[in-house]
Amino acid sequence: MARGTPVADLTRSIYLLWGHHPKPGRSGLTVPAIVEAGTELADAHGLAAVSMRKVAEHLGVGAMSLYGYVPGKEDLTALMTDAAYGELYDDVTAPTEAGDWREAMRFVARRNWELYERHPWLLEVRSPRPDLGPGVVGKYEAELRPLDGIGLSDVEMDSVLALILGHVADSARTHAQHVRDNTGMTDAEWWDTVSPVLGQVMRDENLPVSGRVGATVGAEFQAATNPEHNFTFGLEVILDGVQARLG
Amino acid sequence: MARGTPVADLTRSIYLLWGHHPKPGRSGLTVPAIVEAGTELADAHGLAAVSMRKVAEHLGVGAMSLYGYVPGKEDLTALMTDAAYGELYDDVTAPTEAGDWREAMRFVARRNWELYERHPWLLEVRSPRPDLGPGVVGKYEAELRPLDGIGLSDVEMDSVLALILGHVADSARTHAQHVRDNTGMTDAEWWDTVSPVLGQVMRDENLPVSGRVGATVGAEFQAATNPEHNFTFGLEVILDGVQARLG
DNA sequence: ACGGTGTTACGTACGCTGTACGGTAAGTTG
DNA sequence: CAACTTACCGTACAGCGTACGTAACACCGT
Structure with a gap:
């Protein structure tokens, strides 16, 4: 499953996304199964936890077997992404x-x-x-x-x-x-730690507006900012x- | 330069950001010099290219010497970030x-x-x-x-x-x-490669609106999208x- | 039923990462 | 000059993605 020219790789990747999968071999591996395993790992432990070894382990298969179905990690992530948006x-x-x-x-x-x-x-x-x-x-x-x-x-x-x-x-x-x-x-724990240290370290800063706004926002949301708001x-x-x- | 409790680490990180640097030793290393080296590497080759080894090499110094001035990579990135926004x-x-x-x-x-x-x-x-x-x-x-x-x-x-x-x-x-x-x-090269393959692979998709809009946008900007616009x-x-x- | 052949699976290895540990050597002090 | 302190860094470990070569299997013509 070696890398070829950029154009060939790109074409291959698109065909893969659109369902042109290799047929399952004797281990019963399929592309959707690999994608699902990767997604489960990512949901549970973040994208960094999705390594080829972990995905393979999760499927009860050797790490290198995945490369028969997916050219590499980048394409796996693309497949996971498209499936999620789908x-x-x-x-x-x-x-x-x-x-x-x-x-x-x-x-x-x-x-x-x-x-x-x-x-x-x-x-x-x-x-x-x-x-x-x-x-x-x-x-x-x-x-x-x-x-x-x-x-x-x-x-x-x-x-x-x-x-x-x-x-x-x-x-x-x-x-x-x-x-x-x-x-x-x-x-909250973070802010409780950072706040006093900051107050100490920027004792002689002149921050009329951001000081006031930061205090108001902090009081309103008990945090530096409220993403949902x-x-x-x-x-x-x-x-x-x-x-x-x-x- | 071992990691301690989260609170201690956090305090240390903030003091570091606000200029509480260790004094230069016999190699002449300083925190600003390390930050600058990291920034140069990142500007030239992206954040992924900023490894402790590469930064050290760029400064003519052993990799582990950096840990006398910076607790780890995370703090180095924080320093680089704050300096850039500054x-x-x-x-x-x-x-x-x-x-x-x-x-x-x-x-x-x-x-x-x-x-x-x-x-x-x-x-x-x-x-x-x-x-x-x-x-x-x-x-x-x-x-x-x-x-x-x-x-x-x-x-x-x-x-x-x-x-x-x-x-x-x-x-x-x-x-x-x-x-x-x-x-x-x-x-343009990417689009020229992708476009025909896509046309082939989604022959029987029904995309009245996005088909039209995509075509207009493509004609207007010679690309799938124009970030600056x-x-x-x-x-x-x-x-x-x-x-x-x-x- | 059997031997040959092509495919599939995977063990091993390489170069890379961040960083813990401990030895070395340089600078400083008595 | 000797002893001590400390800055520096060589080595090592666990992890990563993946290239390579081999072993095991399925299938097929005979």
């Missing part, structure tokens, strides 16, 4: 049926937020290009439809969707990081901005 | 002096965009909590000031800033990934949304 909507019309375009976009944003809660590792995925598999393509169609015919140009439709999805991803990323870090510290607030700001562009 | 504004009043709050936010967004162009690895940094060093703290104060007194609550000020900065980071991330990936392929467009949408909230 489970987002039962039907391509789901967002459209949520109501007007505003309600539809709230639905889309909420669904993506929940997806990132279910699969936080999606936020760690870092592919150089979009993984254009059936799941991602279907998601794009479903999410664009509610924006069709409301007075936006095609380019604006794409930009608005990208803006909203980017906002969701950004909020969800902050949210995921704040839930529990690798030291096992909660947000930022998520809903930012979404409404964006929707208002789009509305302004329509009128 | 170079963003000459003065804490720079954004305020750009004009009204809208102009100020455009200035802030543009400056951050350019920072991410100069240091793309900042977008790969993944700390569980914000690295609250002098650079980050000063940046927060400078960016909050133009939003003070325009009719937003303290919490809203923080949320608006987070929204804008998140948008910049998201756009810049997409931008950075699209310039050149690890296969050395340009955006999304950046400016999204920023204006957000500013309009904030404006609507003020009136």
Whole structure:
């Protein structure tokens, strides 16, 4: 399963995403099974825990056997990603049926937020290009439809969707990081440790605005920031901005 | 340089960020020199290329010598991050002096965009909590000031800033990934390879809206998407949304 | 039923990572 | 000059992705 030219690799990757899988051999391995195993590991212990060895072990198989079905770790991650996005909507019309375009976009944003809660590792995925598999393509169609015919140009439709999805991803990323870090510290524990040290170390800093705002935010949320609040607030700001562009 | 309790480590990290450095020994090593070396490596070859060995080699020093000045890689990255954000504004009043709050936010967004162009690895940094060093703290104060007194609550000020900065980071991330990936392929080369294969593989998909929009966007930008356009467009949408909230 | 052949599975190995440990050598002090 | 302190770093370990070569199996023509 050696690497070839970039073009050949790319073609191979796309065919793989679209279901051109090698047939199972005598161990009964299949691509979907490998993807599922990887997803389970990632859900439970993060993307870093998904090593070829661990996935293979989880399937009761030697590490190198995986390479007969998947060219490497990058393609495995792409398959996992596309599968995850593919489970987002039962039907391509789901967002459209949520109501007007505003309600539809709230639905889309909420669904993506929940997806990132279910699969936080999606936020760690870092592919150089979009993984254009059936799941991602279907998601794009479903999410664009509610924006069709409301007075936006095609380019604006794409930009608005990208803006909203980017906002969701950004909020969800902050949210995921704040839930529990690798030291096992909660947000409050962290802040209780950091706060006094900071006060000591920046005794003679001059921070009139950020000092006041930071204190207010801290009192309001018992933390340095509240991603969930930022998520809903930012979404409404964006929707208002789009509305302004329509009128 | 062994790890201790989480609280002790955290305190140590903050003191390190705020300039409590060990004195240089006989090799002449200093914390700033290590940070600079790491930053140079990251600028040139990405964050993944910053290994303790490479940094040490770049400084003509043994790998383990670094641990006398920096507790580990995480703290090195935090130092690099804070230093990078610290170079963003000459003065804490720079954004305020750009004009009204809208102009100020455009200035802030543009400056951050350019920072991410100069240091793309900042977008790969993944700390569980914000690295609250002098650079980050000063940046927060400078960016909050133009939003003070325009009719937003303290919490809203923080949320608006987070929204804008998140948008910049998201756009810049997409931008950075699209310039050149690890296969050395340009955006156009990638699309020329992917497009025909996709057409072949999803012959019987039903994609009325995304098909049309994708084609328009592709024709407009000669690519699947244009991050720079999304950046400016999204920023204006957000500013309009904030404006609507003020009136 | 059997031997040959092509495919599949996987053991081993290489180069890389972060960093713990302990020895060495340089600088400082008595 | 001798002794002590400490900065430096060579070595080692456990982990990673994956290239390579071999062993075990399934199938097929005879």
